[in-house]
Amino acid sequence: MFDVLMKIFGNKSEKKSGQIAKERLQVVLIHDRASVSPEIMEQLKNDIIAVISKYMDVNKSGMEISLANDADSVALVANIPVHSLHHSRR
Amino acid sequence: MCEIITITSGKGGVGKTTTTANIGVGLAMRGNRVALIDTDTGLRNLDLLLGLENRIMYDLVDVTSGRVPYKKALVRHKRFDSLYLLPTSQIRDKSAVNPEQLVQLCNEMKSDFEFIIIDCPAGIEQGFKTAIAAADCAIVVTMPEIAAVRDADKIIGELGRADKENIKLIVNRIRAQMVEKGDMLDMADINEILSIECIGQVPDDEFVVTSTNKGEPAITMKDSLAGQAYKNIVGRICGESIPFLKPPKEGFFTRLKRLFGML
Numbered sequence: 001m002f003d004v005l006m007k008i009f010g011n012k013s014e015k016k017s018g019q020i021a022k023e024r025l026q027v028v029l030i031h032d033r034a035s036v037s038p039e040i041m042e043q044l045k046n047d048i049i050a051v052i053s054k055y056m057d058v059n060k061s062g063m064e065i066s067l068a069n070d071a072d073s074v075a076l077v078a079n080i081p082v083h084s085l086h087h088s089r090r
Numbered sequence: 091m092c093e094i095i096t097i098t099s100g101k102g103g104v105g106k107t108t109t110t111a112n113i114g115v116g117l118a119m120r121g122n123r124v125a126l127i128d129t130d131t132g133l134r135n136l137d138l139l140l141g142l143e144n145r146i147m148y149d150l151v152d153v154t155s156g157r158v159p160y161k162k163a164l165v166r167h168k169r170f171d172s173l174y175l176l177p178t179s180q181i182r183d184k185s186a187v188n189p190e191q192l193v194q195l196c197n198e199m200k201s202d203f204e205f206i207i208i209d210c211p212a213g214i215e216q217g218f219k220t221a222i223a224a225a226d227c228a229i230v231v232t233m234p235e236i237a238a239v240r241d242a243d244k245i246i247g248e249l250g251r252a253d254k255e256n257i258k259l260i261v262n263r264i265r266a267q268m269v270e271k272g273d274m275l276d277m278a279d280i281n282e283i284l285s286i287e288c289i290g291q292v293p294d295d296e297f298v299v300t301s302t303n304k305g306e307p308a309i310t311m312k313d314s315l316a317g318q319a320y321k322n323i324v325g326r327i328c329g330e331s332i333p334f335l336k337p338p339k340e341g342f343f344t345r346l347k348r349l350f351g352m353l
Contacts, residue, residue, distance in 0.1 A: 017273045032240065
C-alpha cells in the first residue's frame with residue numbers, strides 16, 4: 001500500500017535512472033574520446049606538481065585535475081591551491 | 091548508381107543483423123536491386139533472419155578466395171526477387187576476408203545493384219575494418235543503454251579515423267514507457283551525446299521476435315510498430331523527409347492497472 005501511495009505522490013527527490021545513465025556516460029566518454037586512462041591522468045597530475053613546485057609552494061593534496069566538456073571542445077581543468085610563491089634566487 | 095552501406099554497432103546484440111535484414115527487404119520492396127553481404131564470418135545469422143538458411147551453396151570466403159564468381163554464391167530471396175544475400179562462411183573466422191578483398195568484390199558488384207548492405211561483426215578488430223572498407227555510408231545501431239551508447243561512440247570515433255564521414259544513427263529497442271518514466275535514456279540524451287544524424291528510432295516490439303522466428307523481417311508485417319519504423323528508415327535512406335513515430339499513448343485503464351501493479 002505504501003508503494004502505491006509513493007507511486008501516486010511520486011518520490012521527487014530521487015534522481016531518475018535515465019538521468020544517472022546520461023551523466024555517467026558523459027563522464028566516461030570524455031575520457032574515452034581523449035583516450036586518457038585514469039593512470040595517465042595520475043601521471044600527468046604528478047608531472048604538473050613537479051613542474052609547478054619548482055616555482056611555487058603548492059598544496060599537493062588539494063590539487064584536482066580533470067577533463068571537462070565545453071560546448072564542442074574538451075578542456076583540461078586544473079585547480080592548484082598555492083601556499084606561497086618561491087622568491088626568485090637569481 | 092550504387093550506394094554501399096555498412097551496418098555496424100561495436101557492441102553485440104543491439105540488432106545489427108535485424109536492421110540489415112529489415113532495411114534490405116524494405117529497399118527491395120521499393121523495387122531496388124539489393125545485395126546483402128554478411129561479413130560476420132563464423133557467426134552466420136543473416137541467412138536465418140531472411141529464411142534463406144536452406145538455400146546456401148557457396149559463401150563469401152568461396153568468392154573472395156576466387157573459388158566461385160560472386161553471382162554463383164548469391165542467394166535470391168524467395169518473396170522479394172530483387173533481394174540477394176551473399177552469406178558468409180560458418181566454418182572460417184574473421185581473418186578469412188581482408189579489407190582489400192571486400193572492396194574489390196563491392197567494385198565488381200556495383201554495376202548490378204542499387205544498394206549493397208554490409209552486415210558488420212561486433213567488435214572493432216579486423217572484421218570491423220573489413221566491413222567498413224568499402225562503405226559510402228555507415229549506419230551505427232545502438233540501444234538506449236549505457237554500454238551500447240558508449241560502444242557506439244567508440245565506433246563513431248573509429249569510423250572517423252577511417253575517413254568515413256557519412257555516418258547515420260539508428261536507436262533500436264526503445265521502450266516508450268520506461269522513457270516516459272525517466273528510466274531510460276531518451277532520444278534527446280542520445281542525440282546530445284553522440285551528435286550524429288539519427289535516421290531511425292525503433293521501438294522494442296514483440297513482432298521482431300515472432301518475425302525472426304519465422305524468418306520474415308518485421309518490415310513485412312503490417313501491424314508491427316518496429317516494422318513501421320524500419321519502413322520510415324528505408325524512406326529516409328532513399329532521401330525522403332519523414333517525421334519520427336510518436337510513441338503510442340497509454341490508455342487510462344492501462345495506466346491505472348500499472349499503478350496497482352496488475353501489469
